[in-house]
Amino acid sequence: MPYFQSRAVQVFALSTALRVVMEAETEAAKALDEAKVEAEKIKREAEEKAQKIFTEAYEQAIMEAEREAAEAKRTAKENAEREAKSILREAEKQIGHLQEKAKKNSDMATGGALNDILLSS
């Protein structure tokens, strides 16, 4: 092959290769642009969602606290009522003891009262 012909073939091949590479670069740039657009979209959506998440987390925490508060009050009341029943049982027991003592000492107390009334003249 003559020299010039050979150089022309080489130039042509080089130019074709360059074009192919440039096309690939364009395609790569496009892919990156698309990825950036997608990333922007993800960011935008996340920003929109973030406000909702903030409100949800806030409300959820308040709701849980309110539930916990109601539970604490209910438990305190139940415990107090249970202990109150025990106080009443103790009082009933004490009344039983008083009745027993009164039964045993009633005559003596009546006699004492009678003497006191008569001697108070």
Place this chain on the structure above:
Amino acid sequence: MKLETQRITEQILIDAREDAKSIILEARKSAEMMIEKQRELGRQKAAERVSSILNKAKNEADLVRGMVFTDIRKKAGWMVLSEKQRLIANVIDAAKSRLEDLTKTDKYASELERIIVDGGIALGGGRLQVLLNKRDSALPLKLDAMSKAVSEKTGHKTELALCKERIDASGGAVVKTADGKIVLDNTFEAMLKRREKELRLKIARILFK
């Protein structure tokens, strides 16, 4: 050259795809972090109110507990106290009943005389009138002997006279000066009423020892 070009273009595209993938991954990671940060911020923002809600609940629970205990202790105390009062009242009723029984015994006349003499002494003797209920007015009371006893005790000449006026009492007597200025009520009811407060204490001491 063609193969070399193909290799270069493939590498360019592979790199680009990886970069794109990395950009999206980074964006997703950043989005997740942002969301998580907002979630934490929401919790932190709520923390003050949560603390206030829980403190308020604790205070209310303490209050409820306090109220329940105050009420129940009051109720329990009242139950015991009212039972004590009931038992004491039973004794007082029994004493009243025994006093009524006493009026039906032979011992009563002498007991009534003693009550009248005590009244006369308390009034300092002199001219005194004795008021009795209808039943006791019929008793054979030794008025002269009683007058003498009062005179001896007081050093004043005493004259006890039975008044025609009748009193409404289960027993005992009312003794008053002849001019009616000083009256001593020694009926059972009056004696009981005068002594009731200390009597209740005394009964309680004996009854519940």
